Amino acid sequence: MSCYESIFRDALFAGQVGLVTGGGSGIGRCIAHEMARLGAHVVLVGRTVEKLERVAAEIAEDGGSASWWACDIRDEAGVKAMVAEIVAAHGRVDMLVNNAGGQYPSPLAHLSKKGWEAVVATNLTGGFLMAREVFEQSMQTFSRREHRAQGRPGPAIVNIIADMWRGMPGMAHSGAARAGMQNLTMTAAVEWARFGIRVNAVAPGWIASAGMETYDEPMKTTITHLHKSVPLKRLGTESEVSAAVCFLLSPAAAFMTGQTLSVDGGAPLYPNQFPIPAHSNSLAFNGFHRATTPAFLSAHLQSPEDADQT
Numbered sequence: 468m469s470c471y472e473s474i475f476r477d478a479l480f481a482g483q484v485g486l487v488t489g490g491g492s493g494i495g496r497c498i499a500h501e502m503a504r505l506g507a508h509v510v511l512v513g514r515t516v517e518k519l520e521r522v523a524a525e526i527a528e529d530g531g532s533a534s535w536w537a538c539d540i541r542d543e544a545g546v547k548a549m550v551a552e553i554v555a556a557h558g559r560v561d562m563l564v565n566n567a568g569g570q571y572p573s574p575l576a577h578l579s580k581k582g583w584e585a586v587v588a589t590n591l592t593g594g595f596l597m598a599r600e601v602f603e604q605s606m607q608t609f610s611r612r613e614h615r616a617q618g619r620p621g622p623a624i625v626n627i628i629a630d631m632w633r634g635m636p637g638m639a640h641s642g643a644a645r646a647g648m649q650n651l652t653m654t655a656a657v658e659w660a661r662f663g664i665r666v667n668a669v670a671p672g673w674i675a676s677a678g679m680e681t682y683d684e685p686m687k688t689t690i691t692h693l694h695k696s697v698p699l700k701r702l703g704t705e706s707e708v709s710a711a712v713c714f715l716l717s718p719a720a721a722f723m724t725g726q727t728l729s730v731d732g733g734a735p736l737y738p739n740q741f742p743i744p745a746h747s748n749s750l751a752f753n754g755f756h757r758a759t760t761p762a763f764l765s766a767h768l769q770s771p772e773d774a775d776q777t
């Protein structure tokens with residue numbers, strides 16, 4: 468019996484096959500453990516063989532069932548071949564968790580085209596390729612009628628995105644990609660609903676995941692202060708993201724599609740997360756004709772720093 472504790476009932480995913488991209492570390496590893504604990508066979512996908520092997524071994528030690536496939540989700544031919552092999556080996560894919568992703572901090576103006584493309588390909592194109600292949604190859608394997616006859620829905624898909632609702636200052640490439648993924652979630656949900664395929668997303672806020680280790684020291688220092696900007700006054704855990712994912716994959720969410728669940732302690736509702744750096748020359752307001760600015764507010768039409776200089 469697995470040592471992984473889940474809030475969900477035993478055997479919830481018994482007999483199902485689930486793919487977890489980025490399953491070799493952090494949130495993806497945790498999701499893979501929980502899905503295996505609930506009875507699924509889990510295929511771990513990522514680029515680093517050692518990480519995938521280690522997590523597959525952990526799941527096996529816990530009495531679960533897992534295999535792995537090394538693949539860069541940005542490689543279209545690699546994704547096609549991988550999904551084909553998995554479908555050939557297991558007969559189908561019931562669940563896809565598009566979790567692989569990442570970015571590096573940089574001011575927008577310093578982003579190179581290559582860096583932008585690397586992050587957009589990782590966080591948007593890769594998720595699209597995975598979802599499209601799972602859809603296409605599921606449709607080839609089982610006709611819609613066969614699916615219905617077996618009383619089984621098509622695969623359930625969950626995309627991991629991020630808290631980008633108010634922009635993502637310092638990580639513009641990732642914010643743009645995640646916003647794209649959120650929109651793709653809605654479109655796929657509508658286009659694939661008639662095949663019984665549900666597509667949802669989970670938007671983690673700041674999670675104390677292994678992924679946070681990948682940042683440099685100044686960024687890690689910033690991260691140690693992030694909890695102060697969270698109404699619940701702490702970071703989230705990998706297992707709190709996993710629980711949301713397992714809920715969306717489960718029949719409890721059978722009437723949910725195209726939705727994004729935020730797991731963020733309320734952080735986006737709280738302003739001042741990222742202080743705007745001091746202005747050297749902020750834009751002056753344009754002094755509209757016929758404006759009716761109350762006198763007591765006129766001082767607030769320029770930043771205090773600029774006001775100090777006048």
Ligand SMILES: CCCCC/C=C/C(=O)SCCNC(=O)CCNC(=O)[C@H](O)C(C)(C)COP(=O)(O)OP(=O)(O)OC[C@H]1O[C@@H](n2cnc3c(N)ncnc32)[C@H](O)[C@@H]1OP(=O)(O)O
Nearest residue numbers: 568569570571573579581582583585586589678679681690
């Ligand atoms: C406020 C805190 C957090 C907010 C919430 C989010 C948290 C998390 O997401 S935690 C998970 C974190 N995990 C990661 O982010 C994984 C680590 N990151 C990456 O692997 C990279 O960022 C990647 C996504 C770009 C990896 O893609 P890959 O193609 O493998 O990258 P390359 O190393 O080949 O780089 C390609 C290109 O991208 C530019 N670049 C990459 N890293 C940096 C960097 N640290 N600084 C500046 N530029 C970077 C660069 O242009 C690279 O090309 P070259 O210059 O030729 O190397």
Ligand SMILES: NC(=O)C1=CN([C@@H]2O[C@H](COP(=O)(O)OP(=O)(O)OC[C@H]3O[C@@H](n4cnc5c(N)ncnc54)[C@H](OP(=O)(O)O)[C@@H]3O)[C@@H](O)[C@H]2O)C=CC1
Nearest residue numbers: 489492493494513514515539540567568569629674676678
């Ligand atoms: N932790 C947090 O606070 C937040 C995390 N997120 C997102 O949640 C997801 C999981 O993050 P987390 O667990 O924290 O971080 P990790 O860095 O631990 O996980 C990212 C995983 O994705 C894999 N991966 C990255 N690029 C590729 C690729 N091109 N092809 C295949 N696999 C890839 C990595 O493995 P490998 O390098 O071996 O391929 C790694 O296992 C990411 O998308 C992350 O951006 C979103 C918001 C907040």
